[in-house]
Amino acid sequence: MRSSVLRQRLCRVAAIALISLTAPALHADDARDSGWVATWTASADRNNYATTPQSFPAATTIRQIVHSSVGGDQLRILLTNEFGTAPVSVGAVHVALSAGGAKIFPNTDRPVTFSGKTSATLAAGAPLISDPIDLPITPLADVAISLFLPNATKLETIHQLGNQTAYISSGDNTAAQDQPSSSTHTSRFYLSGLLVKARNNPRTVVAFGDSITDGAYSTIDANHRWPDYLSRRLNSHGPWxxxxxxxxxxxxxxxxxxxxxxxxxxxxxxxxxSQSGVQWVVLLEGVNDIGYPGTSLEPTAPLVPASDIINGYRQLIARSHLRGIKVMGGTITPFKDAAYKGYWSPQKESIRQTVNQWIRISGAFDAVVDFDAAVRDPANPAALLAAYDSGDHLHPNDAGYAAMANAINLSVLRAVGP
Structure with missing residues (x-):
């Protein structure tokens, strides 16, 4: 009896000793991959746009410029073939600091590897993350990412509204200081994220929405989307x-x-x-749920009730709160006389007003930003103020996007704790 008890105690001691020996190694692995946050992202979409390339010929280099929000000592690149139906072969990939246009600072050029290799395969339907790259960047830096496609490639995954010039050239020019004889597009190709090994454990704010968040009609290559203005407001002071x-x-x-x-x-x-360190989501969605029915895209679709849109908000709020993420609700901006036949009507305006009133007074959101009030015409509240109108009466211009960002209370985002 005593020997049996002794054996049990010895087994417990051995198990505790084994745990104490193996735990530090596990913690070390966890620490090795901690501190990585996205500094820039572009949401992947299906390539079903008539204005974008449908394929690339063999031996094509694509150089794309991204604008960081926070800085870090190392980088990782996130590629995606999310909507691809076949694997995509990727040859050389390089990253460097942008020198403007298609040019890079040559002394900052770094080759990118994936599991130690300088080429990779983007599996159909999947993302691909690179190995860490030793290239420090500061906040609000422009980074050039160049990838080489050795084979003729059908383009199925895209971010259509990049509002940033991508430079396409023939041959492997991934390490070149400039892109020779390049053609240009303003979409994103296979590139969905830039991660940094951050120094100061930054918090993440996700701007989640439609073309108004995507920056439609803002100045190309100027980073004048409202999330860009918000990033400058939050990150212009301090080195990282x-x-x-x-x-x-x-x-x-x-x-x-x-x-x-x-x-x-x-x-x-x-x-x-799925993003690291998200503390806030700024949500601006719903104008297309209201506007599209009855247009040429959906000529027979019924109007979407305000209650359906509100229930959609409630779902996004609930899913965020389960992860400890707060949601700032943005009121839907005006779109009277939008230059898309059938997009606006008095009935649709009534739905917008009902949804906006719920956003303002329901208490369902953790905070509210009144984008509507920031850009509407006081003399005609169903319409954008002329000074903020891009011309299509739906999307703000650069000044309108700046006004939207300025409407966000930074002290709310900066507050720590519940």
């Missing part, structure tokens, strides 16, 4: 920035159903909940 500000807008996006991009409800896990 305190907030990663991620733009997860998709032009044409809706809360409840697919049309341009998968619906907000369907992509929320990918674009928000």
């Amino acid at each position: 920035g305190a907030f990663a500000v991620l733009n997860q807008g998709i032009a044409g996006n809706r809360i409840l159903s697919d049309l341009a991009g998968v619906s907000a409800l369907a992509r929320f896990d990918r674009d928000v909940l």
Whole structure:
């Protein structure tokens, strides 16, 4: 009896000793991968746009410029073939600091590896993350990412509204100081994120929405989307920035159903909940749920009731709160006389007003930003103020996007704790 008890005690001691020996190694592995946050993102979408390339010829280099929010000592690149039906072969990939246009600072050029290799395969339907790259960047830096496609490639995954010039050239020019004889596009190709090994444990704010968040009609290459203005407000002081500000807008996006991009409800896990360190989501969605029915895209679709849109908001709020993430609700901006036949009507304006009133007074959101009040015409509240109108009476211009960002109370985002 005593020998049996002794054996049991010895087994417990041995188990405790084994745990104490193995635990530090596990903690070390966890620590090795801690501190990585996205500093820039672009939401992946299906390439079903007539204005974008449908394929690339063999031996093509694509150089894309991204604008960081926070800085870090190392980088990682996130590629995606999410909507691809076949693998995509990727040859050389390089990263460098941008010198403007298609040019880079040559002394900052770094080759990128994936599991130690300088080429990789983007599996159909999947993302691909690079190995760490030793290239420190500061907040609000422009970074050039160049990838080489050795084979003729069907383009199925895209971020259509990049509002940033991508440079396409023939041959492997990934390490070149400039891109020779390049053609240009303003979409994103296979590139969905830039991560940094951050110094100061920044918090993440995700701007989640449609084309107004994506920056439609803002100046190309100027970073004048409202999330860009917000990032500058949050990160212009101090050497490394305190907030990663991620733009997860998709032009044409809706809360409840697919049309341009998968619906907000369907992509929320990918674009928000999977990001590191998210403290806040700034949600601006719903104008396309209201506007699209009755247009040439959906000529027979019934109007979407305000209650359906509100229930969609409630779902996004609940899913955020389960992860400890707060949601700032943005009121839907005006769109009277939008330059899309059938997009606006008095009935649709009534739905917008009902939804906005609920956003303001329901208490369902952790905070509210009144984008509507920031850009509407006081003399005609159903319409954008002329000084903020891009010209289509739906999307703000640069000044309008700046006004939207300025409407956000930074002290709310900066507050720590519940």
